[in-house]
Amino acid sequence: MKDLYSKGNLLLHKDTIYKDVVIIGNGPSGISLSYMLAGHWPYWSPEKAQKHPDELLRARLNYYDAQKSLVEHDLFSLADGLEGRSTNPVSLLLDSLQHPCADLGMDLPPMVEYRHHPEKEIDHVVLGRGPPGGSWHRMDPNLRTLSLAAWMSLPGLPFADWESRHPPVPAAGSDEPVTSEPVPSVCARCNSEQTKRAKRTGQKVALSSSSKCSKCHRSGTDGNNNTSGAGNNGMTGQQQHGDGGSVVAMLDERTGKVNVQLLCPPRRNLSLKRQVSKEVETRALISRVAQYYASYVAEKGLERYFMNETIVTTVVPLDGKCETVLPERFRHGRWIVAG
Structure with missing residues (x-):
């Protein structure tokens, strides 16, 4: 705050830039929002929607025009009556279309697709402390996710499809188990x-x-x-x-x-392949999820919107007094984000 205000006047850095939208945090939510602001709008597939287990949602989707994007409809009306782990009705609607009845253990294909509209692109910037993926890069890479691996998917690129195209690369020498030299057993009566x-x-x-x-x-x-x-x-x-x-x-x-x-006890042989249960196989390694998020930004062409390795220190709302001292291009802004 002291860097922005001096004797009641607003001070702006010479490198200040104007953006229509500023996203603080480059985690999965920020990446998904950036993908939509880049002009990728969601549409539901009428053929796939006919197979949705929720009869009420299926009836509402049949009533609306499928040629229009979800963002052009009344989302709160479509999300009416949906239940889930979130209190946000829009999030429940997207989850119901992206992962239908996933909380009940059903593995159904997504019923929403994304179409690119370059004319709908909104100028924005995504700020984050590390690489795209946020805190996923700071977690223990050897742990697995609590949620299903399919739930880690971002719009337009399922996690399973990305894994099939990017197989994990084993560490050097990890494919050969470490074994000790065989030492013949000796009876205690020898000595x-x-x-x-x-x-x-x-x-x-x-x-x-x-x-x-x-x-x-x-x-x-x-x-x-x-x-x-x-x-x-x-x-x-x-x-x-x-x-x-x-x-x-x-x-x-x-x-x-x-x-x-x-x-x-002897030291463990970490290169031995342990049998993994079916439930564990449905979870993803933290390291793979972090790689997926970073790769997603590059594959979808979103790198130009991301400013990584940045720390936000101040977020200041603009009032009427500030607008009088701002340059012309900044007078329609609502916030100043400094860092």
Whole structure:
């Protein structure tokens, strides 16, 4: 405020520009609004609207002229009676046409399409702190969305279509699992002196791979007749925990058996492919959604409207007094946005 007003007079920076619309925030909502202000108007498809599960909405759409855009109709009348998670009737109407009955688990195609009218373009600017997508670029990229992946779609480019054309690129070396060198299992009876001493003192003895008995060399089994190969699911001796796990053996004086214990767990092999449930597959990775939003702006030719890496510090409404000191081109403005 102090930068804009000095002794009651309004001060404007020399680089001040005039725009019909200023959008603060370059997230999904700002991107969608910019797409419509660029001249892309929504129309509903009469053929697809006949398959809408909502009978009342279907009847209202049949009553109105489908050759006119949604923005040319009474949106509040069309949205009458719609229910959903939003309190904005216009948002409920667009959701009902873009994702019909999605809250009920139905996967129906969109019933609205967008047509470009260059003469309807409105001069605007979108301001954002980071790349297009807003806070999606600052979230944990390895998390998945709470909502369905289809709900991440922006007008004119479904998220599924974008993913099919932009497959994820794996990180360098991530396609090859990290494996440790196989270490043959060793029976606890190989180190006879250590086992005898442990039996007398009751101390723990770490399994060592430095010395092996001839039986282990020939058959690949330890003194407890445990196979060191994959037939035992690889869960034997040092072979299983050769990536950092520590294994010790405790001799039971009463039974004479060797109890093997794992002192610390081995590090995880992050390159192993885990089975993903069907419900998780319907959600999208945060990193993919952020890439989709940034790519959407470029593919739809909206980059000229975006001013990224900007921070808005002041939003000032213009009153009658300010209009008298403004240049001619700014006198019809309503707000001053500074940053």
